[in-house]
Amino acid sequence: MRIEEHPIIRYEKRRTVRFTFNGRxxxxxxxxxxxxxLYANGVVEFTRSPKHGRPRGLYCAIGKCSSCMMRVDGVPNVRTCITPLREGMVVESQNGYSPPPGEDAADAADILTGGVGGDAGGVAGGxxxxxxxxxxxxxxGAGPAGLAAGIEAARKGVRTVIFDENIVPGGQLIKQTHKFFGSHLEEAGTRGIDIGKELVEDAISSGAEILTEATVxxxxxxxxxxxxxxxxxxxVRAQRVIVAAGAxxxxxxFENNDLPGIYGAGAIQTLVNVHGVHPGGRVLMIGSGNVGLIVTYQLLQAGVPVVGIVEAMPHIGGYLVHASKVRRLGVPIYTGHTIVEALGKDRVEGAVIAELDERWRPKKGTEKRIDCEIICLAVGLRPTVELLYQAGCEMRFIGEMGGHVPYRDDNMETTRKGWxxxxxxxxxxxxTAAILEGRIAGRTAAASLTEYTKEDNEMLDGWKKRxxxxxAGPTGEKIRKGLSKLSGGVLYG
Ligand SMILES: Cc1cc2nc3c(=O)[nH]c(=O)nc-3n(C[C@H](O)[C@H](O)[C@H](O)COP(=O)(O)OP(=O)(O)OC[C@H]3O[C@@H](n4cnc5c(N)ncnc54)[C@H](O)[C@@H]3O)c2cc1C
Ligand code: FES
Known part of the structure; x- marks a missing residue:
């Protein structure tokens, strides 16, 4: 089902095309x-997991989890959440391991280390x-961090290319219809979508190239x-690499946590705010941090019912101003509760929640059934760092920063020189922090290839101060603690 009217968003008008899904x-x-x-056509179950044949649907909607992989025009394991629809496409579910498209598929390592290749040229996206x-x-990554990095690097006159695997640049900003919290110096009070558009325009005018649908x-x-x-x-041979791949x-x-109908909060935001597709039912939100509260409000704005918010802590996690807004709209917040089970066989048909005791275990006899078709998880993010690991950067697990993060100096350079x-x-x-870090990384990377001018040093000092x-202050306490663990480590201590 498509959302026709929205108080803030004007969905892009596009041409209708025909395709088939499992022959339909x-x-x-x-x-x-x-x-x-597929969602707009009411299809929620896309495919089956390779080993146990469990039903699979959309989970992250940004190409990071593999839950939506299908066979498209004969090619297996295509991430359908970041692959644009074209006229006449043949989309098929996978059940078990899907055979490769043909015998001539060359090995990536061979091509990249010199076995095959050359500069013959190829046609990509027109x-x-x-x-x-x-x-x-x-x-x-062409989110706020990557775009800011690209702007600053290109302003130094070096060839800068920003690669992003999504269909449009902007990262998480393309779905943030709310006015941003954060520093007034870095655009707080402006809607996320507008900040994203501005950064893309600045990147292009500064001379950076942006390649979308390009997965590193x-x-x-x-x-x-x-x-x-x-x-x-x-x-791609790169003299300097900036990893701004997000989280x-x-x-x-919990039991049945892989059923179609269970999404990350960002995924449901993408469906509703970017593509104007109704997720098709009542939502139970898990997590009352700012992301859970903001996404709840945005769902209500788009006419999607939210039946409750479940929070394990004894108090609300996000800003009270966001919580009051959703409470006023009649959404109950169950603090001190958790989800213990998703109900349903091939898709979500409800959920069981329960109270937690003082040791965070569900209390027997407090279970409550909630009728819903969608369970939305807003329980935090973890940094995307696979490429940094692959490049041999020194890493450390720091809970306050979301998981594994690389050691770096105050110019954002990791322990691998040039990365x-x-x-x-x-x-x-x-x-806000992503933009500032991006500027520091971009300017330093480009200056290391050209020269550090007085202006560069002044700019870098200014961004670091900001x-x-x-x-500073209570909201930054967690990140300060995380950073102190990182700088207290052996490498840049
Ligand atoms: C619901 C919600 C509300 C928020 N509200 C606020 C707010 O009010 N104020 C605020 O300051 N922040 C807010 N944020 C947080 C903010 O959006 C993020 O912190 C910010 O977007 C991080 O920027 P980034 O550039 O690091 O990552 P992202 O924005 O996630 O961008 C990363 C990009 O990298 C691309 N990518 C990843 N891997 C690859 C690869 N291998 N190859 C090519 N491309 C790749 C991805 O496609 C993506 O476009 C909110 C977030 C959410 C989810
Ligand atoms: S990769 Fe498509 S839903 Fe996660």
Whole structure:
């Protein structure tokens, strides 16, 4: 079902195209993700898990979890949440392991380390891409951190390319319809979607190239990135790399937690705010941090009913101003509760919640059934760091920063020379901090290839000071604690 009216969002008008799903003819909007088109047609169960044959649907909606993988035009394991729909596409469920498309699929490692390749050129998304690219600064991720990094690097006059695997640039900002909290110096009070648009415009005008639908899938010595663009491998030689790949949503352990109809909070935001698709039922939100509260409010705004918010802590996690808004709209908040089970066989048909005792265990006899078709998990994010691990950067687990994060100096350079990190990949925080870290990483990476001018040093000092101010005060306590553990480590202590 499509959302026709929204108080803030004007959904893009697109051409209708036809495609098939398991032989059934369907209609969707050209360029929207295949997964959104399936949802709009009422399809919630996409495929089956390879080993146990469990039903699978959308979970993250940003290409990070593999839950939505299907066979598209004969190619297996396509992430349908970030693959645009085109006229005549043939989409099929997978059941077990799906066979490869043909015998001639070349091995990525071979291509990237010199076995195959050359600069013959190939057509990708209407543009001609060389199979090989030489760039000065490669930025992985076009969220606020990556865009800010790209802007600053390109302003120094070096060739800067920002790669993003999603269909449009902007990262998490493309779905944030609310006015941002954070520092007034870094655009707090402006809607996230508008901040994203501004950053994209600035990146383009500063001379950075943005390549979307381009997944950086691996790192190969010496300093080669493997990029998949339109089913074609591109070998990118980069002098400097900035990882700004964001974060992915945490899952919770409870019975049946893999049923279709259970999503990360960001996924449901993507469906509703970006693609204008109704998720198809009543929502139970798990987690009352700012993300859970804001997404609840945005769902209500779009006409999607929310039957309650479940919070394990004895108090609300996010700002009270957000909690009061949703309470006024009649949404109960169950503090000191958790979800113990999702009900249903092939998709969610309800949930069981229970009170927690003082040792955080569900109390027997307090179980309550909640009728809902959707369970939305807003239980935190963890940094996306696989490429940093692959490149051999020194890492450390720091709970306050969301998980494993790389050691880095105050210019955001990791322990691998020439590799930088910024934004949620460096520790989960907010967009304001992501932008500042991106600027620092981008300017430093480019200056290290050209020269550090007096202006560079002044700019860097200014951004670092603003980061410090942003992290001062009670809301920055957690990140300050995390950072002190990182700098108290052996590498930059
Ligand atoms: C509901 C919600 C509300 C929020 N509200 C606020 C708020 O009010 N104020 C605030 O300051 N912050 C807020 N935030 C947080 C903010 O959106 C994030 O902290 C910020 O977007 C992080 O920026 P980033 O650039 O690090 O990552 P992201 O925005 O996640 O961008 C990362 C990008 O990297 C791309 N990518 C990842 N891996 C690859 C790869 N291998 N190859 C190519 N591309 C890749 C992804 O496609 C993505 O576009 C909110 C977040 C949520 C979910
Ligand atoms: S990868 Fe598509 S839903 Fe997670």
């Amino acid at each position: 003819e369907m209609e969707g909007l050209e360029g929207e993700p295949i997964a959104s088109a 543009r001609t891409l060389p199979y090989e690219m030489d760039v000065d600064v490669a930025v992985i 899938f691996g790192f190969y010595e010496p300093n080669i990135l493997g990029v998949m663009k339109d089913m074609q491998i591109v070998k 992915s949503e945490n899952v919770l352990v 930088y990190v910024a934004g949620d990949s460096s520790g989960v925080e907010e967009a 980061l410090e101010e942003l992290r």
